[in-house]
Amino acid sequence: MNTAAAAPQARAARVRLRPTMQSDLDFVLSLERDPDNLPYITPWERIQHEAAIRFPDFRHFIIETGEGLEAGGFLIFVGCRNQHLSVELKRMVVRDKNQGFGRAALRVAKKIAFDDLGAHRFWLDIKKRNLRAKGLYDSEGFVFEGELREAVKVEGGYDSLVVMSMLQEEFASRRSRAMELQG
Numbered sequence: 001m002n003t004a005a006a007a008p009q010a011r012a013a014r015v016r017l018r019p020t021m022q023s024d025l026d027f028v029l030s031l032e033r034d035p036d037n038l039p040y041i042t043p044w045e046r047i048q049h050e051a052a053i054r055f056p057d058f059r060h061f062i063i064e065t066g067e068g069l070e071a072g073g074f075l076i077f078v079g080c081r082n083q084h085l086s087v088e089l090k091r092m093v094v095r096d097k098n099q100g101f102g103r104a105a106l107r108v109a110k111k112i113a114f115d116d117l118g119a120h121r122f123w124l125d126i127k128k129r130n131l132r133a134k135g136l137y138d139s140e141g142f143v144f145e146g147e148l149r150e151a152v153k154v155e156g157g158y159d160s161l162v163v164m165s166m167l168q169e170e171f172a173s174r175r176s177r178a179m180e181l182q183g
C-alpha cells in the first residue's frame, strides 16, 4: 500500500505508508511519549503496538515523509474486519508538524480505508482541545457527529471527545470532485 499523496489541491508534502515492523516500535513509542504529542493521545504499551501489528483487525503503518521517505510518523486503523464496515482511524501522529505531512497521510488513509478495506464508514475521535487535528479533519471532509462529554481525564480536569466520520458515498462524491486521491 505504497501510495504517494497526489490530489490536485494537496500541498507538496510527500508521504508513503508502509506496514510497521517490530524494529519500528522504538520510534513509535518515542513519538507517543513526546511531550508535543502526549496532550492529544493516550500512549500504548509496546505490547499493544505489537498486537496491532499482528492482529488482522488492526493495520499499523509507518508514515514515511520527505524526500528521503524516512519514518516520520505512524497511524493505526482498528476495525478492519468489522462486520459493519465501520473502520476507525485510531491514531495518527506525525513528527514534523504543520508541513502538510498529516494532511497527505490522511488522504492516503482515506484511500486505504475505502478502497482497500471496503469501509462504509471511516471514523475517529479526538480530544476537543486538539484544535489542529479538528481543523485538519474538518477540512478533509469529516463530519462532526457529536461529543462524548468529559470522557477523558486530562491535566486539570476532563476533556470531551469529538466524534467525526466520513461515509463511503461522501468519499466518492469528494473523489468525483478531485478532492481525494484517485483509485
Ligand SMILES: CC(C)(COP(=O)(O)OP(=O)(O)OC[C@H]1O[C@@H](n2cnc3c(N)ncnc32)[C@H](O)[C@@H]1OP(=O)(O)O)[C@@H](O)C(=O)NCCC(=O)NCCS
Residues within 6 Å of the ligand: 036, 037, 040, 041, 090, 091, 092, 093, 094, 095, 096, 097, 098, 099, 100, 101, 102, 103, 104, 126, 130, 131, 132, 133, 135, 136
Ligand atoms: C494532528 C497531526 C497528525 C496533523 O499533522 P500535521 O502534519 O501537523 O498537519 P498538516 O500540516 O498536514 O495540517 C494541519 C492543518 O491544521 C491547521 N492548524 C494548525 N494549527 C491549528 C489550530 N490551532 N487550529 C486550527 N487549525 C490548525 C494547519 O494550518 C494545517 O492546515 P493547512 O493545511 O490549511 O495549513 C499532527 O499535528 C500530530 O501528530 N499531532 C499530535 C498527535 C495528534 O493530535 N494526533 C491526532 C489525534 S490521534
